[in-house]
Amino acid sequence: MQELLRRFAFDTICKVSLGTDPGFLDASLPESTLADAFEVASAISAKRGAAPVFAVWKAKRALGLGSEGQLRAAVKLIHASVMEIIRTRKTELKKGTQHNDLLSRLIVGGHKDEVIRDMVISFVMAGKDTTSAALTWFFWLLSCHPEAETEVAKEAKQAKGRLDYHALKDMKVLEACLCECMRLYPPVLWDSKHAAYNDTLPDGTRIKKGDRVTYFPYGMGRSEKLWGKNCMQFDYRRWLSESGDVVRESPFKFPVFQAGPRVCxxxxxxxxxxxxxxxSxxxxxxxxxxxxRKQRPALVPLLTAHMAGGLHMVVEKREEMDSILNAKLST
Ligand code: HEM
Structure with missing residues (x-):
């Protein structure tokens, strides 16, 4: 499941950002070199961020050695592929072909090619593994909590026909379950910033120019102080108000999408x-x-929360909802 979700998310974010579908989900197509290059670049960048001594990767970068040499090659391939897509799109737009993706909007906005390239690459990086990480842990957690799974399935069944924007907006139990999953397994486990100048945090902590400051959504999601005694339990109901609406938590308590002026x-x-x-x-x-594979899977902190060994599920066509509910009531 994890691999399928990752491939699906990559195709989706490429379609939205670049207006092209690399067909990464279609196993009958040859492996996508662009997807591979993104994989290599993000894995090596994640290792850089986690390295205890920066001097090592900086020296390797200066000499173009090992992983840093691979990173340079991956970045070169990504830049060249995206530049090629920009050139082709410009020609198409000049001929009057309509496009709705981010890339075309940036081109019409008159930005420089390098700026457009970097902006769309940021979007692909931001969107390619985050939703798939959230969904991987979601499917696993729901398989551990059949009562929540039944409620979500019931809600999804009630939305007969097309799952359009409005039908999806109305799915409160599903949204509550997604929030609860991301509380326990945030796709971005931690996130660091470097201080541009000396500063003092609201609690009085002094920060010097150049200091690295990290906030930790994974730890905050499991903090008793923030979420109460049952903070380690999966309880999607904590996200539902009495009227059944989804509780809007402060992003400073639930910083899964970051908080402040640079939120996701x-x-x-x-x-x-x-x-x-x-x-669906x-x-x-x-x-x-x-x-x-019933034991709790291990979490690998890459750039996003990866599940070690993947998520292996047995998939069966769902029986009619009534018979499921009856069977559950009789046991
Ligand atoms: C569950 C899914 C997602 C999560 C948990 C998530 C989380 C985050 C976080 C924590 C940041 C802040 C990073 C930082 O500045 O250090 C961020 C930024 C960003 N995200 Fe997401 N993200 C998700 C999905 C997406 C998707 C699908 C897209 C694209 C359509 C996207 C686009 C962006 C962009 C462009 C930024 C940079 C914003 C800025 O710097 O002003 N994200 N996201």
């Missing part, structure tokens, strides 16, 4: 995409964990 620009899109995938799958299929 793709949050709304991420929810639409995650709800669409979750509802769960209204048709039941997903169970493989018997041999």
């Amino acid at each position: 620009l793709g949050k709304e899109m991420a929810f639409v995409q995650m709800k669409y995938v979750a509802a 799958v769960l209204r048709e299929f039941e997903l169970r964990r493989e018997e041999s």
Whole structure:
């Protein structure tokens, strides 16, 4: 599941940002070199961020050695591929072909090619593994909590026909479950900033120019002080008000999409995409964990929260909802 979700998210974000579908999800096509280059670049960048001594990777970068040489080659390939897409799109737009993607809007906005290239690459990087990480942990957690899974499936079944924007907006239980999953397994586990100048945090902590300051959504999501005694339990109901609406928590308590002026620009899109995938799958299929893999999976902190060994599920066509509910009531 993890691999399928990652491939799907990559195709989706390329379609939205670049207006092209690399077909990474289609196993019958040859491997996408662009997707591979993004993989290599993000894995090596994540290792840079986690390295205890920066001097080592900086020296390797200066000499173009090892992983730094690979990173340079991956970045070169990504830049060249995106520049090629920009050139082709410019020609198409000049001929009057209509395009709705981010790239075309930036071209029409008159930005320089290098600026456009870097902006669309940022979007691909930001959107390619985040929603898939959230969904991987979502499907796993729901398989551990069948009552929540039944509620989500019921809600998805009630939205008969097309899962359009409005139908997805109305899915409150699904949204609550996604928030609860991201509280326990935030796709971005931690996030660092470097101080541009000396500063003092609201609690009086002094920060010097150049200091690295990290906030830790994974730790905050499991903090008893913030979430109460049952902070380690999966309880999607904490996200539902008495009237059934989703509780809007402060981003400073739930900083999964960051807080302040530079919050995630793709949050709304991420929810639409995650709800669409979750509802489409769960209204048709039941997903169970493989018997041999029932223990808690290990989390690998790459740039996003990766599940070690992937997510292996047994997929079955869902029976009619009534018979599921009856079976659950009789046991
Ligand atoms: C569950 C999914 C997602 C999560 C948890 C998430 C989380 C985050 C976080 C924590 C940041 C702040 C990073 C930083 O500045 O240090 C961020 C920024 C950003 N995200 Fe997301 N993201 C998600 C999905 C997406 C998607 C699908 C897109 C694109 C459509 C996107 C686009 C962006 C962009 C462009 C920024 C940079 C904003 C800025 O610097 O002003 N994100 N996201």
